[in-house]
Structure formats: structure tokens, C-alpha cells
Amino acid sequence: MKQLYDYVDAHRDEYIALLQKFCRQPSISAQNVGIKEMVDLIVKELATIQITPEIVETSGNPIIYGEIKGKNENRTLSFYNHYDVQPPEPLEEWKSDPFGAEIRDGKLYARGATDNKGSLLSRVCAIKAYQAVYGQLPLNIKLIYEGEEEVGSPHLSEFAHKYPDRLKTDGFAWEGGSKQLDGPLEVGLGVKGLLYIELRCRTAVSDLHSSNAAIVKNPAWRLVHALATMKDANDRVTIDGFYDSVKKPTDYEMDCLKTLNFREDKTKERLGLDGFINDLTGVPLLEKLYYQPTANIAGFKAGYLGDGAKTVMPGNAVVKMDLRLVPDQKPDEILKLVREHLDRRGFTDIEVVRLSGEPPFRANPECLFAQTVIKCVEPVYGMKPEVFISSSGTTAMYQFCHDAGLDAVMFGAGNEASNIHAPNENIILEDYINAIKMAATVMEEFAKA
């Protein structure tokens, strides 16, 4: 692959310019901004690698599907990515325009730079480079790009069930992956699930003068009292029955944690933390991060949110919560537990609205594709990967992979300081170039494995 690596290095500027072009096009699924324009941009780009994709319409954002034949017609590799991005807010914490794609100190800063445009394009550029250097690809490639990953992939399952042939493959590469800054690339084999809900409470027609607080129920206080029953001060979720379906990690899963190179001090420094929850450290910290569920307050909105003092009593309050789930928790079962928990305590006035749900998923770490990916890391990065049984995050793996029997493997262009979903998201340009080489290497090696 020396010849290909040299070609990639020689065309570095072209690949970076392409990433800038993609990042400058907002494509915010939660706010329905720029989706159509983003799809057009992708279709135009795929034409340069001889792929004319189908735009599969859904009742949400379209899924882009493309395929191209390779020399080994009996071996197929699929790349799943998403073209939508998280909202950029809070805007005031960005050092440059979230859609400016400014390059500073070897990093490109933009919403979506890593998650997921960098990874998506690393694979497009790998195909581009492979075609330029060797001609026909070594194996069949399928591309599946969705536009609603950041809002919980509500239509991906529909696609999987409607077009089972398009999911048929021998190796399934999931959207991306991370890497330690000066350490190993991560290869991921599973994800947590997710239940995203809103707790809503309205007690009056509108916000009121706060003198009314003496006699009118305050919806923010109602939510505070309800939430206080859902988690204790030691971060244990106290929703009735929440842990009942959580599987205890196996010895093998616990052993995997010991091989991880989690640098606690650097993480604390980077995120500005005094310490981790409950002052955890070592394997118990990693167990909580990768194998335990969460109940996170993602947003709390009530009353006056501007500067200064406004003496108002909210008429309405909303809490957004995301609960990360682990095997064998199921989103709809957890949703039911939340409702019952609140009802049992008299919080029948609090509405629980399900925004999205995704069960947890884990692949078989022994499958051919997983082992091939793991083997390809050292030639590109100069060191062996860390192998994660489960990510601490979530993607829509289950609905896509579970029924189709796919063992999805995650690797990509991100790193631990990419700030995905947060202000100042960025990608290290070197990571992006290496991800192109890695994707090309995986194509080459999996074709003959």
C-alpha cells in the first residue's frame, strides 16, 4: 500500500479542501437546516468516484444509498455514515464560526468536522485514491448515508426492513471512531442504547408575576421534586426497576477494560473536571463509563433565561433527559418504568414524551471483519488498537444490525479532543489523512481475507 499512501499524502490539500466544503454546508437535523443542500453536495461528490446513488425518501430526511463493484465480486464491504450534524448551540462558546471550517494549528474547526463528515469523507477519499492508483476497487462497496443520526435515526429501521438486499454484506463499517491524541486508534464493537425523553409540566396559562408563587404551583419546582426521586446524590438512578435488566459484565468484558489506556489526569484536565463522579478511578471508573447506564439531564428550561433579574413564575417547564442503556435494557421498557415511577409518587401532572429510543448493541468480536480491521491498524498508525466491547455513546446500530445479523465495527477519524456534540468541534488533519489510508487498507486486506 506504499504507493497508495504516497498518493494520499500528495493529495492531502485536495482532501482537506473537500472536507471544508462539506463542513461549510450546515445540515442540522434537529432544526431542519440545510438538509437538501447537503444531499445535493454528496450526490455531486459521489459522481467523481463513479457512484450514482439513490436518494431513498423517508418521512424524515432521505437516506443516500450507493454501490460499486470490485475485483473480488464475492466480497462486499459496507460503509455506514451520516450527513447530519448536531445543533451548534451554545454559539457564544465557539472560538470561530461553527460553519466556517477554519483551520488553526493543524485542526479544522466546525460542527460536524469529526461527527461525521470527516469519517464519511475519509472513506470517499480512500475510494478516490484507490481508483487513481490501482484502478478498480478490490471488492464491492456499499455506501449508506443517513440524515437523522443526531436525532436518533427514526427512519433507519424502516429502510433496513424495506431493503434487506442493500444490507447484505460481508463487512460492515459503522460511522466512525475515536483515537487517543498520542495513543492508539480505537476499534469499537458495540454501543449503549438511548432513550430520549422530555418531562413537561404546565401549571398556568403563561408565565406569571412571581408574586403568584405563594399560591400557584410552580412547574419548575414540580420537576425538581420529581427529578430528585429519579437519581440519588451518588449518581445511582433511582427510577423503580431501572437496573433490573442490566446484565452483569462477564469476566472477558471486565478483562477488556484492563487493556484500555484511559488517561484519567488528561481527561480531567481536558474537560476541566475536579474529579470523576464519586471520585471513581481505575477499572470501576471504566466499568461505569462503558458498562453502566446513565440518566442525564440534557436540558432544563423554565422561566426567564436572559441576563439579570426577572421576577417571573414559569407557567411551563421542560426537562430533556437522555438515558444511555446497556444490555438488556430496552428503551420502551425504561419509558414505562419512568411513567410508573412518577405516577406512583403522585407526579401524574408531569407529561413524559418519548423523542427517540435505540436499544444497546454489541457485535461478535471474533468475526472476520472485526479481526481484519484490528489487524490493519498497526501498519497505518504504528501501534495496536484499543478494542472496545461497547462505546459510552450510542448510534442506531441495533435497529440496523440486530435483525440483519450484522457485526458492525467502528473505526474512523475522530479523537478524544474532537469535542463532538460540543462547542469547538474539530478534527486533526493528520487523523483525517490517516483515516483515508486506514479505509483503503481495510478495503485491500478484507478483499483477500
Next chain:
Amino acid sequence: MKQLYDYVDAHRDEYIALLQKFCRQPSISAQNVGIKEMVDLIVKELATIQITPEIVETSGNPIIYGEIKGKNENRTLSFYNHYDVQPPEPLEEWKSDPFGAEIRDGKLYARGATDNKGSLLSRVCAIKAYQAVYGQLPLNIKLIYEGEEEVGSPHLSEFAHKYPDRLKTDGFAWEGGSKQLDGPLEVGLGVKGLLYIELRCRTAVSDLHSSNAAIVKNPAWRLVHALATMKDANDRVTIDGFYDSVKKPTDYEMDCLKTLNFREDKTKERLGLDGFINDLTGVPLLEKLYYQPTANIAGFKAGYLGDGAKTVMPGNAVVKMDLRLVPDQKPDEILKLVREHLDRRGFTDIEVVRLSGEPPFRANPECLFAQTVIKCVEPVYGMKPEVFISSSGTTAMYQFCHDAGLDAVMFGAGNEASNIHAPNENIILEDYINAIKMAATVMEEFAKA
């Protein structure tokens, strides 16, 4: 006063147009919007009643002070008002532009229509009409207009101590007052105090991807757990020592409650309530409303506040609280109690920031001016007033009146459905016109009392 009342009725349109002009000029102290323009507008208007006011600069917004001599040189009446308004948010709940001053069905809708531009102008127009009908005013008038009432009057006390002569008066009319829709005008003789604070918690440098929620403290959860210790589910404030300095209402004060015409059903209907806190009704409801302190969540801001789902963990969270105080609670003592309460429970990571404070205040209900105002109500409104020992709300009476020995009396142009501090604030035009007549009557009667 028949001649004057007729004159006021004949000039109704002129007075309404003047109120529209004032309401169309935003003057939002919390956001520092339009203050200078508002001051210019007032100065111009006062010139029409032969008053050239002083603009008393403070380190915040200026205080406008004016005076004019009357026939009875030994009797002075002072009008305190404020020219600033609350922020108009949430904008989406307004049916017309908050600064459009649209008139619909005999009401003028605008932020500040009642609080406090309507009351302020009712007194200006009373002077205007008196001068037109009778020439010189019957007694000396002093006008004191501040521009920071809605942010807790941080500079009013400084003014009072710097210029004690300007406070010397025989009767002191406070900013305004309310009225039942088809019932009696309210005359108010006291106010609750107010402590406005922010509880702030930051646990990380910025908002993070919510997968971090497994191991990073969430500041919104910290605030939820802290708040849950500060009030119980029955609306009893549980801040250690909070009720220690609350004076039990006297028999006379309790008797006053029995004379009030509080229409519970109408209030519930207007505010869209299922019921009052703890299903209170009758005198216990009124006691809570007028004689008990509150601890209100005025705002809760954390994480993602937009539409849809964003899987983010807040790095920072803020709760705004206003605590309405009753004799003998003092803002700074309560602030200390809050800090100690949190420290005692390990919430030392939560910052408590005082935005403003105002002690409660009560006037002597037997004083000459209070008795005169009470007597003037029936001739104008055709029924006796309700007399309130204390309002459920707050104005900066204490700092102004306590040291100067002033017995402030409240009456004005508002009504129970004015929506002050809330969307769709409005003033009934008839109330505004009656308030002009009332102010003129008070001048006339107090001059000879």
C-alpha cells in the same frame, strides 16, 4: 370635581395617544434597552405641565426628579413612579407586538402599559387636566421617577440618602395599584420584600457529549438535588431558619383579610389553574398570599433549550430564584441562610450570587394621607376600596420610605388581568381614565385635608 371629570372625558383620546407613545418606546432595564430615549420622552412631556425636571445620574439609570408649587404651599404630595419595564420575553406568547401598543376591545396591549407607564401618565394627565380647568395646582407636587424598579431599584436608596429634602412630603403615593375587574379599587399600604439570587454550578469547561454523563458530574443534577432540600412538596420552604424571623400576623391583620373580595374561581380560570397550592381556599389562602414568604424558581437554564433532541451534558447550569419576604425577614440574612444551608449539605460547589434585595415594608394605615386616599375612591369608582396591609409583590418601598419615615400609599391604573411581568400585559382604557380622575381628586382633597 365634576368640571374636571368632564374635561378628562373630553380629552380621553389625547391621553390614550400619549400612553401609546410612551409604550412604543421600549425601556428595558434588565437588558439596558431604550433608557436614554425614554428619559428624553419624559422630559419633553413634563415641559407641557411646566415642570423642568432634574436628571439625577446614578451609576445605573438616571432618576428623574421634578417639582411644582401649588396654592396650599404648606401641603406637599409626592408621586413615585418608574419608567423602566420588564423584558417582554417569551415573545412567542404575545398576541401583538409588546411595543406596538395595539388597542383591542377597550384595552391597550404593551409591555409597561400598566406597570408602570399607565400609572405614571395617569398622574401627569391629572396635573395637565387640573391646570387646564383650575389653573394652579391645589398643593405642591413632587415627582420621582426611577429607571431600575424592575431590576430591584439598586440606586434608589443612594438617591434618598443623598437628597433627603426631595423626599420631604406630606403624602407619598407609590407607583400604582390594582383593581378588580368589576369590583373595588385596591389601596395598598405595604409590600413584601425580595431577595433575588442566582444559584450557579459549573462542573466542566463546556457542554459535553452526554456519553460523559456516566462519569462527569452534571451541574443540573447538582442544582436539582440542592433545590430539593430547599422546599418540600407541600410548598414549605426548608432552608434552615427561613421562618425564624417571620412575624405572626396580628388579629387586626387577619381581620383585614376577611374584608377582601378575592374571587378564587375567577382567579383560577384567568390563570388557567386546576387549584391553588395545597388546595388552599378562603382566609388560609389569603394569609399565604399576603403574609407568607415564598421561594420561587424564576428561571432554570441548563444544556440544550431548543426543539428536538440533543444528547448533551451541560457544563454549566443556572437557577434564578426570587424569595418574597415578610416582616421581619431581611434579604441579607436570608442570603446568609441559603449559603449556610447549602454548605451544611455539601453543596459548596454551588455559587450563590445576590442580584438584588429589598426588605419588606408596611405603612401606618391610620395616617392622614392613607385615610384621604381611601376616602377619594368612592366618588370616582362608585364603591369603597379594598385595603391591603401588604401586597403579594414587592417595590423598593423600604429603602425609600423606612429611613425617611414615609407612609407610602399605593393606588393606580392596573387591574387583576393586566398580566404585568407576563405576556400580553395590558391596561383597560377606562381604568386609565379613572386613574387620572382619581389622582386629580386626591390632589384636591389632600390639599384641604
